[in-house]
Amino acid sequence: SAVISQKPSRDICQRGTSLTIQCQVDSQVTMMFWYRQQPGQSLTLIATANQGSEATYESGFVIDKFPISRPNLTFSTLTVSNMSPEDSSIYLCSVETDMNTEAFFGQGTRLTVV
């Protein structure tokens, strides 16, 4: 199993600013992911955070808007840049230790952009 600490748990931000969300795992994991959950919606994958290289983004998400870092096997950050009210969502960090286990999720970051 894996225990994930995600910070901040919630934030209210002004439009046009940026917020960096941190994800810390208690053990080394090969796969880390960032998901977005818009209000009342399902979870959508933003990107796969790759250790030591650029993240792999899903269709509709770009690096300039959602830069991701992953300096090692236990830590990653997601930045939501130049925020607008449409970015108000829950952002979740997820990790998988291998394909034969479930994905573990952080508590999520509830972002409100005003």
Added chain:
Amino acid sequence: AQKVTQAQTEISVVEKEDVTLDCVYETRDTTYYLFWYKQPPSGELVFLIRRNSFDEQNEISGRYSWNFQKSTSSFNFTITASQVVDSAVYFCALRVYNQGGKLIFGQGTELSVKP
């Protein structure tokens, strides 16, 4: 392309009723995994079950049971004798083995159990 469909957006039942949440998936891959997660109002995702594509055996865990049928591409979830604490949004998800581990989620079913 892969897809997960949870046709039931909202379900409301009275406590002690049985309820089944439907999940239909689409994939052309032969190796994949199916999951159910629960998201209570607090927002965290709680893992409930994982099934791989080679294991069609149904499973029961307490009041929860899952019916996996590859012939109909369905992975339905039944709660027996529902309780108020079961009220949450339930997500079905698909992971395809050669897609790098990402999960494809259904739209979720919001279950409301009334006393």
